[in-house]
Amino acid sequence: MKKESLVSISKRTGYSISTISRVLNGQAEKYRISKKTVELISAEAKRCNYTPSLLAKGLRTRKTNTLGLIILNIDNPYFSNISNIVIHQAKEHGYTVILADSLENEHDEREVVRSLLSRQVDGIIAVPCGQDPSFLEEINKNSAPVVLIDRYYQNSLLPYVSTNNYQGGKMATAYFLARGHKKIACICGTPYSMPSKERVRGYREVMKQAGLESEIFVSGEDFSIMNGYLETKLLLNSKNKPTAIFTLSNTILLGAMKAINESGLKINDDISVISFDNNTYLDYLNPPITRIGQPTDEIGTLAVKIMLQSLEGKRDMETRILLPPELIERDSVSKPGTGTTHI
Amino acid sequence: MKKESLVSISKRTGYSISTISRVLNGQAEKYRISKKTVELISAEAKRCNYTPSLLAKGLRTRKTNTLGLIILNIDNPYFSNISNIVIHQAKEHGYTVILADSLENEHDEREVVRSLLSRQVDGIIAVPCGQDPSFLEEINKNSAPVVLIDRYYQNSLLPYVSTNNYQGGKMATAYFLARGHKKIACICGTPYSMPSKERVRGYREVMKQAGLESEIFVSGEDFSIMNGYLETKLLLNSKNKPTAIFTLSNTILLGAMKAINESGLKINDDISVISFDNNTYLDYLNPPITRIGQPTDEIGTLAVKIMLQSLEGKRDMETRILLPPELIERDSVSKPGTGTTHI
DNA sequence: GTTATTAATGCAAACGTTTGTGCAATTTTA
DNA sequence: TAAAATTGCACAAACGTTTGCATTAATAAC
Numbered sequence A, B: 001m002k003k004e005s006l007v008s009i010s011k012r013t014g015y016s017i018s019t020i021s022r023v024l025n026g027q028a029e030k031y032r033i034s035k036k037t038v039e040l041i042s043a044e045a046k047r048c049n050y051t052p053s054l055l056a057k058g059l060r061t062r063k064t065n066t067l068g069l070i071i072l073n074i075d076n077p078y079f080s081n082i083s084n085i086v087i088h089q090a091k092e093h094g095y096t097v098i099l100a101d102s103l104e105n106e107h108d109e110r111e112v113v114r115s116l117l118s119r120q121v122d123g124i125i126a127v128p129c130g131q132d133p134s135f136l137e138e139i140n141k142n143s144a145p146v147v148l149i150d151r152y153y154q155n156s157l158l159p160y161v162s163t164n165n166y167q168g169g170k171m172a173t174a175y176f177l178a179r180g181h182k183k184i185a186c187i188c189g190t191p192y193s194m195p196s197k198e199r200v201r202g203y204r205e206v207m208k209q210a211g212l213e214s215e216i217f218v219s220g221e222d223f224s225i226m227n228g229y230l231e232t233k234l235l236l237n238s239k240n241k242p243t244a245i246f247t248l249s250n251t252i253l254l255g256a257m258k259a260i261n262e263s264g265l266k267i268n269d270d271i272s273v274i275s276f277d278n279n280t281y282l283d284y285l286n287p288p289i290t291r292i293g294q295p296t297d298e299i300g301t302l303a304v305k306i307m308l309q310s311l312e313g314k315r316d317m318e319t320r321i322l323l324p325p326e327l328i329e330r331d332s333v334s335k336p337g338t339g340t341t342h343i
Numbered sequence C: 001g002t003t004a005t006t007a008a009t010g011c012a013a014a015c016g017t018t019t020g021t022g023c024a025a026t027t028t029t030a
Numbered sequence D: 001t002a003a004a005a006t007t008g009c010a011c012a013a014a015c016g017t018t019t020g021c022a023t024t025a026a027t028a029a030c
Helices: A006-013 A017-024 A035-047 A054-061 A077-092 A106-118 A134-142 A165-178 A194-209 A225-237 A250-262 A280-284 A296-311 B006-013 B017-024 B035-047 B054-061 B077-092 B106-118 B134-142 B165-178 B194-209 B225-237 B250-262 B280-284 B296-311
Strands: A066-071 A096-101 A123-126 A146-149 A160-163 A184-187 A217-219 A244-247 A272-276 A290-293 A320-323 A326-328 B066-071 B096-101 B123-126 B146-149 B160-163 B184-187 B217-219 B244-247 B272-276 B290-293 B320-323 B326-328
Touching: A006 A017, A006 A035, A017 A035, A054 B054, A066 A077, A066 A106, A077 A096, A077 A296, A077 B077, A077 B096, A096 A106, A096 B077, A096 B096, A106 A123, A106 A134, A123 A296, A134 A146, A146 A296, A160 A165, A160 A194, A160 A296, A165 A184, A165 A194, A165 A244, A165 A272, A165 A290, A165 A326, A184 A194, A184 A225, A194 A217, A217 A225, A225 A244, A225 A250, A244 A250, A250 A272, A250 B280, A280 B250, A296 A320, B006 B017, B006 B035, B017 B035, B066 B077, B066 B106, B077 B096, B077 B296, B096 B106, B106 B123, B106 B134, B123 B296, B134 B146, B146 B296, B160 B165, B160 B194, B160 B296, B165 B184, B165 B194, B165 B244, B165 B272, B165 B290, B165 B326, B184 B194, B184 B225, B194 B217, B217 B225, B225 B244, B225 B250, B244 B250, B250 B272, B296 B320
Parallel strands: A066 A096, A066 A123, A123 A146, A146 A160, A160 A320, A184 A217, A184 A244, A244 A272, A272 A290, B066 B096, B066 B123, B123 B146, B146 B160, B160 B320, B184 B217, B184 B244, B244 B272, B272 B290
Antiparallel strands: A290 A326, B290 B326
């Protein structure tokens, strides 16, 4: 089965390539193609199951209807979650997305961007991994519009949509305080990343306001399970053991739980935990984990929307967006007077 | 910044487009381009940060170095796991993958295939969702090679790589039996899908051999959390309550756990559970869940390998592959004489 | 001092589209 | 009935590559 093309249809119907093209693109009226011709060509196209070559189309029009999506790590449910939304939203608007991950290193990020650009993606939605926005800014200026999600830069005008992580940090800390905790430790992720910085800032702020400045304790190096595990190990073995731990991601939480289990402690009874990120399985853990959920649906949807607006040349939209997080109350924090450790 | 092309480099260096092309494709020697020229052109290409247009390249060579990957649902960790492997393996060999999901319905599957083909993917790796292989067979024959993963067809020659689900079903059931269980129920997923069918077949086989034919109980309609929840509800409220439940996927498991929790029962003590699929978080559930793990790494890697072989015209590889599953023993099955219900 | 070799490069077609412009035939206008 | 307007379509260039073949200049062979 030879692949069908405008040429092959042209030969079979006797009409010129341009006429076929215009009919199949709904430009028939504009070019006054007769009704009879339109029907004839449409019928033939359907009969032979014609599919336009998006390569040729893209080459000619400089538009591929393709978006690049760069995340840190496909395996992380938070990102696969967002990817899912972005892919479907894009599809909804006629776009296909190419998904790639940077493995959270700048070298791969650059390589991936180049690869996407050589495929002429119309735009790039990315969770950036470095501390320096200039590379992506240049891409945004010269090659293809860039929209950031999750992570973003303060000193850059790149559009982004993320969670109000500061608020999230405050919510978690306040919740601990309301339940009588004072010794609250925070295990953070990649320290220079905006989400980590902002969550920590919220935590510090609330601690300070409560007069617990001396109890502030932040550690951690990245958003890995291992990091959560190691830091928790250290915390549990320190002289000044906390009664509550604020883990800044679902991955850190898993590591923390492992360390806690190994110590024979029970979450809630012996030590309280709040995590960031909302995942279905968190409700099935023992106990179900109280957490600060991010509005991933809205983040993905808005990112695509901003991208599309940008592609259509509209620039009147607010393009630096922080969405409110949500406290999802479960059972991993002891109630006042209930816990054993912190009274 | 005007996009660089062979033409722009040609103009600047004075060499013809073909010479540039050959140099940049490493064909210099073959065409006896002088060393000086090669260096000059290479330097200029690097200087201006030239990236070839893969659209033009693909159009001309009919090769895009792109693979399509179709899965049922991006959000399911089992699939995002496999996707991760496939994407990285493909990248390893110079291929980019376009990820799409069929939402487990044939209409979307067809649409997605068409979309991929119009992008001229070199091949398609897919978890098929229907019962009829003919559509994908036709694609495989006429348009692009197809390799199936996870699900496959008995009456088709399409290459596939999957888990030996039959063996997995037997392993789980035998494990239950060895621990003294007799009333073992099985909650299956999409009943006509090969994984579900084979796992159930293994379950039935072992039950029969143990003389427990009368205790065989299989229900379930799909691989959703809801299905797991509802079926477990029914099981727990039936007159002939099972002492053990074999859930055929991680999603079904989550649903089942919810139902079990709601009944106030405890896994292991009151009811035993084995699930299919291996996920990190299963170790953090209460209790950690004993499960039949699939070799997702190998599945993804082999699928890509088979695809590449097929693209290179080699056909001498075994292309219908079942890999052995692995029993991952945790703590969700009561030990003989320990459980309360089944003695 | 011709002629055959070889080295180094250029020409032009083709891949499958889109789109500005051109042009013949038909119809309308005056 | 001639000019003008409209209808219905075709031509051809362009997008950025790859690649078979042609071409030129230099060197070697005789």
